[in-house]
Amino acid sequence: MTEEEFDAFYAAAFPRLTGQLYAFTGDHGEAQDVVQEAFVRAWDRRREFLAEGAPEAWIRTVAMRLAVSRWRRTRRWLELVRRTPPPEHTPGPDPERTALVAALRKLPEAQRMALVLHHLCDLSVEQVASETGAPVGTVKARLSRGRAALAREMATVDGEREDDRVR
Amino acid sequence: MSDDLTTGLRELAESGQMPPRVPGAEVRRRAGVRRRRRAAVAAAGVSAVAALGVALLLNLTGPGPHERPSPASTGTPSTHAAPSATVYLARRVLVIGDRVLRVSAGTFDTRTPTGRMTVTARREIMTQPGKAVGFKGSYSVKVPWVVELSADDGTSTFLGGLTYDSKAPGNYDTTNGWIGLGVEDAKWVYERLSVGDVVVVEDGRGTPVPGRTPPPDDGGSGGAAGNPSVVSSRHGSTGTGGSG
Structure with a gap:
């Protein structure tokens, strides 16, 4: 991959990947950070990521792992420095998206990753299993539990909205 | 639910799409810098092992009758890569590239870790509880453009925009240990530092700050207050930042 090809790939794939990582992290800055970092690593290991035949998937996997590792490190950092919970993220103004982001953030990482890979990135259950290193049955369970938890969360939000309207 | 979820996630992802912050050439440059750092660290490691081997050999064989210990081994290569930025606390400045920015760090009682x-x-x-940034009472303070820093021993601090005291950077210390910059400067630094970059925080007393000539009376106690050479050269601000 020449420098020009890499730059073109970066320019084309970056927005798409930040969108996917935004769905995963619920944070624009975080999404940009991890995607950019994944591209830095990709240039250094371009043989490896080209050999796999799916460069965008390679970047996405690296970015998702970085996001997970940053959450864990940030939690530890917060405990060390602030001893207070992290600030609430302020998502965009669209209430539907806000509710979805909030509901997604309540899911365990593994369920959220499975949902995003399967429903957003169009990976089959088997591909999600391969990408996350989990057995197919586990991925199916994560998807099922994740969907159920999201449905519950969204129903709660809808119910609260209805209540607000009645008042 | 599945179709709704797919649609919802797609809309969410579409709304979250963002253009790259830096061009592809910058991404490649950063990758190159890291590769060189890794190579330097690896080379230094090999040298250190070789030096250790020689030292052990000499130690085992013992010094000859006319042998003297060598002078202090100042030539030992550092295993550390060059930092992306250096903070000199006593002078209340942060040096990044060819820019020198004013900072305000921890007070005497709540010193900034070095x-x-x-x-x-x-x-x-x-958002920080007021107490966490040096306020008393139950205020909550928003710190923009935060760059979190951690040392290997678990010590942590952060760089960020000092919104509530624009006169402090370069003049006096006001935080409870974090490093405050003018808001514009904090944003500039935020955009240039990436996760994994190294920032060195030094006391800086008696150390000349690169990129400027210290004035004769610059002993560190007065900070950069009277030092007109400490400026934010690229965007023309004085380094004291705004209050946005």
């Missing part, structure tokens, strides 16, 4: 730190995270804005 040492070699790594950028572990970046946040456009972070």
Whole structure:
């Protein structure tokens, strides 16, 4: 991959990947950070990521792992420095998206990753299993539990909205 | 639910799409810098092992009758990569590239930790309890352009925009240990530091700051207050930042 090809790939794939990582992290800055970092690593290991035949998937996997590792490190950092919970993220103004982001953030990482890979990135259950290193049955369970938890969360939000309207 | 979820996630992802912050050439440059750093560290490691082997050999064989210990081994290569930025606390400045920016760090009672730190995270804005940034009472303070730093020993601090005291950077210390910059400067630094970059925080007393000539009376106690050479050269601000 020449420098020009890499730059073109970066320019084309970056927005798409930040969108996917935004769905995963619920944070624009975080999404940009991890995607950019994944591209830095990709240039250094371009043989490896080209050999796999799916460069965008390679970047996405690296970015998702970085996001997970940053959450864990940030939690530890917060405990060390602030001893207070992290600030609430302020998502965009669209209430539907806000509710979805909030509901997604309540899911365990593994369920959220499975949902995003399967429903957003169009990976089959088997591909999600391969990408996350989990057995197919586990991925199916994560998807099922994740969907159920999201449905519950969204129903709660809808119910609260209805209540607000009645008042 | 599945179709709704797919649609919802797609809309969410579409709304979250963002253009690259830096061009592809910058991404490649950063990758190159890291590769060189790794190579330097590896080479230094090999040298250190070789030196240790020689030392052990000499030690085992013992010094000859006319042998003297060598002078202090100042030629030992450092195993550390060059930092992306250095903070000189006593002078209240942060040096990054060819820019020298004013900072305000921890007060005497709540000193800023020093040492070699790594950028572990970046946040456009972070809400801090007032007490955590040096306020009394139950205020909550928003710190913009936060760059979190951690040392290997677990020590942490962060760089960020000092919104509530624009006169402090370069003049006096006001935080409870974090490093405050003018808001514009904090944003500039935020955009240039990436996760994994190294930032060195030094006391800086008696150390000349690169990129400027210290004035004759610059002993560190007066900070950069009277030092007109400490400026934010690229965007023309004085380094004291705004209050946005």
